[in-house]
Amino acid sequence: MSEGFHELTVLGTREEIGGAAKTVMFDVPQALSDRFQWQAGQHLSLRFTIDGKEVRRSYSISNSPHMPQPLQVTVKRVSGGLVSNHINDTVGTGDSVEVMPPFGQFYLKPNRNLRRTHYFFAAGSGITPLFAMLHSVLLAEPWSDVRLLYGNQEADSILFRDKLAVLTKDHAGRLALRHVLSRPSMWSGFEYWRRGRIDADAIADFINELPPYAQDAQYYICGPGGMNKAVRESLTSLDVPAERIHAESYGAAEDALSEVTGMAATAQIQLSGQTHSVQIDAGQTVLEASLNSGISPPYSCQSGVCGACRGTLVSGEAKMRARMALSNEDMAASQVLACQALPQTPELTLKFE
Amino acid sequence: MTQNSSAAVFHNLPVDAYTSQDWFDREQRDIFSKTWTYAGFMEDVPESGHYITVQAGLNSIFIVMGRDRRLRAFHNICRHRGTQLIRAVGKTQKALTCPYHDWTYDLEGNLVSVPEEDKEFGQVDKSCLGLKPAAVDIWKGMLWVHPDPDAGSIMTWFGDVDDKLGPHEPERLIEYPEARTSYEVKANWKIVVENYIDVYHLSHLHSNTLQMYDHAKAEYQFVGPHFVFWEPPVSEFAKDQDKKLTMPRVIPEDQSGAWVPMLFPGIGIGASEDAWSTFVITPLAPDLTRVETRTRVADASPWEFTKQSMRSSGFWSSFGLRGKYEAHDASAEDDPMASGDFSKEDIYACEQQQKSLQSPYFEVGPASAGERPVLEHQLVVKRFLEGAS
Numbered sequence: 001m002s003e004g005f006h007e008l009t010v011l012g013t014r015e016e017i018g019g020a021a022k023t024v025m026f027d028v029p030q031a032l033s034d035r036f037q038w039q040a041g042q043h044l045s046l047r048f049t050i051d052g053k054e055v056r057r058s059y060s061i062s063n064s065p066h067m068p069q070p071l072q073v074t075v076k077r078v079s080g081g082l083v084s085n086h087i088n089d090t091v092g093t094g095d096s097v098e099v100m101p102p103f104g105q106f107y108l109k110p111n112r113n114l115r116r117t118h119y120f121f122a123a124g125s126g127i128t129p130l131f132a133m134l135h136s137v138l139l140a141e142p143w144s145d146v147r148l149l150y151g152n153q154e155a156d157s158i159l160f161r162d163k164l165a166v167l168t169k170d171h172a173g174r175l176a177l178r179h180v181l182s183r184p185s186m187w188s189g190f191e192y193w194r195r196g197r198i199d200a201d202a203i204a205d206f207i208n209e210l211p212p213y214a215q216d217a218q219y220y221i222c223g224p225g226g227m228n229k230a231v232r233e234s235l236t237s238l239d240v241p242a243e244r245i246h247a248e249s250y251g252a253a254e255d256a257l258s259e260v261t262g263m264a265a266t267a268q269i270q271l272s273g274q275t276h277s278v279q280i281d282a283g284q285t286v287l288e289a290s291l292n293s294g295i296s297p298p299y300s301c302q303s304g305v306c307g308a309c310r311g312t313l314v315s316g317e318a319k320m321r322a323r324m325a326l327s328n329e330d331m332a333a334s335q336v337l338a339c340q341a342l343p344q345t346p347e348l349t350l351k352f353e
Numbered sequence: 354m355t356q357n358s359s360a361a362v363f364h365n366l367p368v369d370a371y372t373s374q375d376w377f378d379r380e381q382r383d384i385f386s387k388t389w390t391y392a393g394f395m396e397d398v399p400e401s402g403h404y405i406t407v408q409a410g411l412n413s414i415f416i417v418m419g420r421d422r423r424l425r426a427f428h429n430i431c432r433h434r435g436t437q438l439i440r441a442v443g444k445t446q447k448a449l450t451c452p453y454h455d456w457t458y459d460l461e462g463n464l465v466s467v468p469e470e471d472k473e474f475g476q477v478d479k480s481c482l483g484l485k486p487a488a489v490d491i492w493k494g495m496l497w498v499h500p501d502p503d504a505g506s507i508m509t510w511f512g513d514v515d516d517k518l519g520p521h522e523p524e525r526l527i528e529y530p531e532a533r534t535s536y537e538v539k540a541n542w543k544i545v546v547e548n549y550i551d552v553y554h555l556s557h558l559h560s561n562t563l564q565m566y567d568h569a570k571a572e573y574q575f576v577g578p579h580f581v582f583w584e585p586p587v588s589e590f591a592k593d594q595d596k597k598l599t600m601p602r603v604i605p606e607d608q609s610g611a612w613v614p615m616l617f618p619g620i621g622i623g624a625s626e627d628a629w630s631t632f633v634i635t636p637l638a639p640d641l642t643r644v645e646t647r648t649r650v651a652d653a654s655p656w657e658f659t660k661q662s663m664r665s666s667g668f669w670s671s672f673g674l675r676g677k678y679e680a681h682d683a684s685a686e687d688d689p690m691a692s693g694d695f696s697k698e699d700i701y702a703c704e705q706q707q708k709s710l711q712s713p714y715f716e717v718g719p720a721s722a723g724e725r726p727v728l729e730h731q732l733v734v735k736r737f738l739e740g741a742s
Binding site (some may be wrong): 061113114115143207208211212213214215216217235238239293 | 419420421422423424430459460490491505506507508509512515526726
C-alpha cells in the first residue's frame with residue numbers, strides 16, 4: 001500500500017443499462033469511516049494492476065451520503081477503455097479493491113436552511129455525480145428544487161433512467177427532468193423532451209420552461225468533451241454570473257490543450273525535504289518522469305481534475321494540458337499539476353508540499 | 354382619573370408608539386428596513402428585462418429579471434448623484450440606466466458606461482461604483498426583498514410558518530384584478546395589525562359579516578414574530594359547502610375554513626375555501642397607514658365562476674350578511690356600522706381607536722383571551738426596537 005490507498009471489500013455490484021455500466025458498492029470499515037466521508041459530486045480513485053501494470057482511474061461516487069446506502073461508484077464502459085472494461089468484466093462481490101478516500105472540488109453540500117434552485121446539465125455518464133447531488137438536495141435541503149436537463153444518445157443508454165422516473169414522481173414539484181436524445185430509436189416508446197443536443201437553444205428553452213422559483217439559482221454541469229464549455233458559454237450568454245456555474249469534465253478535459261508539447265529537461269524535484277534530480281524526456285509529464293525515476297510524488301486521477309499532484313514551480317517553466325483542479329489564483333501562485341505539466345525550459349525546479 | 358398621554362400605555366407599548374414621529378422613524382429604521390418586505394406577486398416581473406421598484410422601509414429597491422429568468426435586486430440609487438431613477442432599457446433590456454446623466458449598469462449592477470468619461474472626469478474607477486445589491490426571492494407566489502444582500506435565506510425568516518398558512522397554493526391560482534384595492538386608514542399601522550389579529554372582535558364588530566365562520570373554534574398562535582390563524586366554517590356553511598361557495602373551491606374539503614395569518618411586519622393573508630388574498634399594511638405616517646389588497650382565485654373558466662355564483666346565491670340571500678346595526682340605528686346613510694362590509698367595519702374601528710389615543714383621558718382596560726395576539730404583537734415590536742438599540 002502506498003499513499004492514501006486503502007483496501008476496501010466490494011459489498012455487491014449491479015449492472016446498469018444492460019451491462020454497459022456497473023455500480024460497485026464498497027464496505028467501508030468503521031476505522032475508515034471518517035476518512036471516507038464524502039460530499040455528493042466527489043469521486044474515488046481506484047487502483048488496479050492490469051497485465052502487470054499499475055493503473056488508476058477516478059470515478060464519481062454515484063450516491064449521496066444522505067442515502068442509507070454504502071459508498072458506491074458507477075462505471076460506464078468506455079470503448080477500448082482498459083479500466084472501465086476491467087471493472088465491468090471482472091469486479092464482483094467480495095473482491096478487494098484499492099481505493100483512495102473521496103476528493104474533488106465539484107460537490108454540492110446541502111444546507112437545510114437554504115432555499116435554492118439547482119440546475120443540473122448532464123450528458124451520458126456525466127449524470128453520476130449529479131445523481132448523487134440531486135439526492136442530497138431532495139433528502140437534505142428540503143426547501144430547494146432541482147431541474148435536470150439530461151442528454152443521451154437514445155432511451156436505452158440513459159443511466160439511472162428508471163430511478164430518475166421514480167424520483168420525479170415521488171418528488172413532483174421539487175424535481176423536474178427533461179430528456180434530450182441525440183439519436184432516438186424509432187421503435188422506442190420512450191417519451192423525451194426534445195431531440196438533439198444540450199445546446200444553447202435547448203438550454204434557453206429549458207430555463208424558460210422551468211424558471212427559477214427560489215432565486216438563489218446554482219448551475220452544475222457534468223458531461224464529456226466540449227459539453228461543459230458549451231453549456232458554460234450558453235449560460236454566460238444568458239447572463240448567469242460565473243460564480244453560480246459549477247462544472248466538471250468527464251472523459252476528455254474541458255479545456256485540454258492536447259497540442260501542448262514539452263521539451264526534454266532536467267527537473268529538481270523537492271519532496272519530503274529531499275531533492276531528486278529527474279530526467280524528463282520530450283513529451284513526458286513531470287509525473288511520468290518522476291515515477292520512472294522511482295520517486296513517488298502524490299498523485300491520483302492523472303487527468304488534471306483532482307489536484308492531488310499539485311506542486312509549486314520554483315524555477316523554470318512548464319505548460320499543462322489540462323488544469324481543472326487549479327484556479328486562476330493557484331496559477332498566479334505558480335502552482336502546477338505534475339500529471340499535466342510539460343517542461344518548456346531545459347531546467348526546472350518543482351516543490352511538493 | 355386623568356393621565357398624561359406621554360405616560361399612558363396601550364398594554365405593552367406606550368401610547369407614543371402609536372402617535373409619535375420618533376417611534377415611526379425608529380420602526381422604519383429598525384423594523385421595516387431590516388425585515389423581508391412584500392414586493393408584489395411573482396407575475397409582476399414576468400419576463401427578462403421587466404422591473405419594478407418597491408419601498409422597503411427607508412430603502413427604494415429595484416427588482417429586475419435577467420435573461421436567465423433570475424431576479425436581481427439593487428438599491429435604486431445611482432452611484433453618481435444617488436438619484437432614484439434607475440430603469441431597464443434597450444431592446445434586450447440588458448442595461449440599467451439612470452436618465453439623469455445616463456450612467457449605465459449591467460444586470461449584475463456593474464457600472465459599464467459613463468458618458469463623456471474622459472472629458473468630464475478624466476477617469477472614473479467604475480469597479481467601485483456598482484449598484485448596491487439587495488436580496489430578492491419568491492415565496493408563496495409573492496416577491497420579497499430585503500435591503501441587506503446578505504440577509505440569508507428567506508426561509509430562516511418564514512420557514513417555521515411555511516406549512517401553517519393554509520393549504521392554498523397561490524402559484525396555481527390567478528389574480529382576480531377587480532378585487533384589487535388600495536386605501537388609507539387614519540390610524541397607526543399597529544392599530545391595523547392589532548385589529549387584524551384581535552380574535553375577540555370577530556363575533557362582535559363582525560357579528561353579521563363574518564358569521565359564516567365559527568370564531569369560538571379558532572386556533573391561533575404566534576410562531577416567532579408571525580401570527581397564524583385558522584377557524585372552521587359554522588355547520589350551516591359547512592354542510593354541502595360546494596353549493597355555498599361563491600367561487601370555485603381552491604382547497605381540499607377537509608381543510609376548509611378561514612386561514613388568516615399575519616406575517617411580520619404587517620403582511621396579512623386572508624384565505625378561505627375559494628380565495629386567497631394579501632392584505633399589505635404600509636405605514637405612511639404615525640397616524641396614517643396604507644392597506645393594499647390583492648386576491649387570487651381558481652384558474653377556472655368564466656363559466657365555472659358564473660355557475661358557482663348562481664349555485665350559491667340562494668344560500669347567501671337567506672344566510673344574510675348585513676350591517677351590524679339596522680338602518681334605523683345608523684348614524685348616517687354611509688354609516689360603516691350599517692354597511693354589511695367587514696372591511697368598512699374594521700377601518701371605522703381602527704380610526705376611532707386612533708382618535709382616542711390623543712385624549713389625555715385615554716386609559717386602556719383589560720385585554721381578553723382573544724386579544725392575547727394583540728399584546729403579543731406589541732411585544733414583538735418592542736423586541737425589535739430594543740434589539741436594535
